[in-house]
Amino acid sequence: MAAIFAGFALLLAVTLYLASRKHEGLVDRNYYESASNEFAERELEARERFVIRVPDRYRAGENRFVAAVATAAGPLRGARVTLTAMRPSGTAEDRRYALREGAPGRYEGAVTLPSPGAWMLSLAVDAGRFRSRRLWTVVALPGEAPVPADNVLRAAAGDQEVLLAVSPWPPPAMRELAFSVELPGYDGTAPPRIDLSMRGMEMGRNRVLLGREADGVFRGTGVFVRCPSGRKDWQAEVTVPGRGKAVFLLDVAD
Numbered sequence: 001m002a003a004i005f006a007g008f009a010l011l012l013a014v015t016l017y018l019a020s021r022k023h024e025g026l027v028d029r030n031y032y033e034s035a036s037n038e039f040a041e042r043e044l045e046a047r048e049r050f051v052i053r054v055p056d057r058y059r060a061g062e063n064r065f066v067a068a069v070a071t072a073a074g075p076l077r078g079a080r081v082t083l084t085a086m087r088p089s090g091t092a093e094d095r096r097y098a099l100r101e102g103a104p105g106r107y108e109g110a111v112t113l114p115s116p117g118a119w120m121l122s123l124a125v126d127a128g129r130f131r132s133r134r135l136w137t138v139v140a141l142p143g144e145a146p147v148p149a150d151n152v153l154r155a156a157a158g159d160q161e162v163l164l165a166v167s168p169w170p171p172p173a174m175r176e177l178a179f180s181v182e183l184p185g186y187d188g189t190a191p192p193r194i195d196l197s198m199r200g201m202e203m204g205r206n207r208v209l210l211g212r213e214a215d216g217v218f219r220g221t222g223v224f225v226r227c228p229s230g231r232k233d234w235q236a237e238v239t240v241p242g243r244g245k246a247v248f249l250l251d252v253a254d
Contacts, residue, residue, distance in 0.1 A: 045132055048072060049214045052132075053180065054123065056167045058140045060116040066108040067099065069125060070214055075105020079127035085113055086120040113140040152182075158244035160186060164194075164236060170253040173226040179208050181218045181238055190241040191218050197235055198227065224252045 049072035055065060065083060069076040081099040093114050099107035113119055116139075123134045153164045163182040171177050181192050194208035208222035224234055236248045 048130065050076075050130075050132060051214045051217060052123065052125070052134055053165065054121075054134075054136075056138075057169060058113060058119070058138050060113055060140045060142050063111045063113065064108065065097075065099070065111040066102075066106055067123060069105050069107060070217065071130075072215055074215065075103075076125070076127055076130075077101065077104050079107070079125050079130075081107040081126075082124045083109070083111060084122040084124075085111060086122065088118055088120060116140045116142040153248045153250070155238075155246035155248055157238065157240040157246040160240050160243040160246075162192075162238050162240065162246040164238060164246075164248050166236075166250070170251065171224055172253045173224045173232075176221050176223055179210065179220050179222055179236075181210055183216045183218070183240060186216045186240070186243075188241055188243075192238055192240045194220070194222065195237045195239070196222060196224060197237065198231060198233065199235060201227070201229070201231070203227070 051068075051070050053068040055063070067081060067083075069079065069081070078101070081101075083097045083099060085093075085095045085097075087093045095112060095114075097109050097111055099109040102108045119138050119140055121134075121136055121138055125132045153166075155162050155164070161184050163184075165180040165182075167178040167180075179194055181194070183192065191210045191212055193210060196206040196208065197203055203225065206222070206225065208220045210218035210220040213219050232252045234250055234252055236250065238246045238248070240246070
């Protein structure tokens with residue numbers, strides 16, 4: 001019995017020692033104040049119809065990061081945007097980057113994630129009276145192949161420019177995906193729709209219904225089914241009411 005109690009005492013001492021040395025950078029000690037500020041920011045974002053689009057794929061090493069920021073009034077211009085990359089395990093590899101506005105509402109920069117694994121990314125947007133912060137987790141993959149800054153496909157429906165984004169990218173089969181269609185300058189009230197199909201093969205009706213999120217931005221969810229023949233080449237046909245159709249060709253991952 002004495003040996004058992006001694007073992008428990010040793011285990012407790014080691015646990016307390018490790019807990020005292022553990023990094024607590026992700027623990028918020030001012031929870032009430034932070035939560036109040038968070039709710040206030042979310043209410044302001046809802047009134048302004050604030051939208052941020054960021055990449056969803058990263059690799060260890062240098063990444064080209066682009067954040068598309070917009071409100072109901074259009075692209076958010078002249079903001080100060082910073083990105084902080086943090087490791088949940090400690091602060092040794094934490095980095096902070098100031099992003100520059102390369103085009104209206106598009107803030108970009110080279111972001112280095114020194115090692116593969118889990119990272120916490122924090123994006124802060126300061127546009128004077130309007131401030132926002134996003135915090136999310138990503139996984140930096142090993143490898144040397146470059147990852148695109150964004151996964152936006154571009155085409156046209158008549159004279160209407162159509163930007164299509166699918167997340168995650170490349171889109172896997174048999175998984176619910178997020179679809180985003182951006183129509184710059186579109187003043188129609190009816191939302192576009194997306195029909196997913198394969199050329200020369202009857203796959204049945206597979207339609208993605210989109211809802212308006214901001215002026216000219218529509219979002220919805222859909223699924224690419226797995227083809228029994230093993231084919232992975234799909235097309236996404238975006239129909240813009242009164243403008244025409246834009247066809248995007250893409251490959252679906254396993």
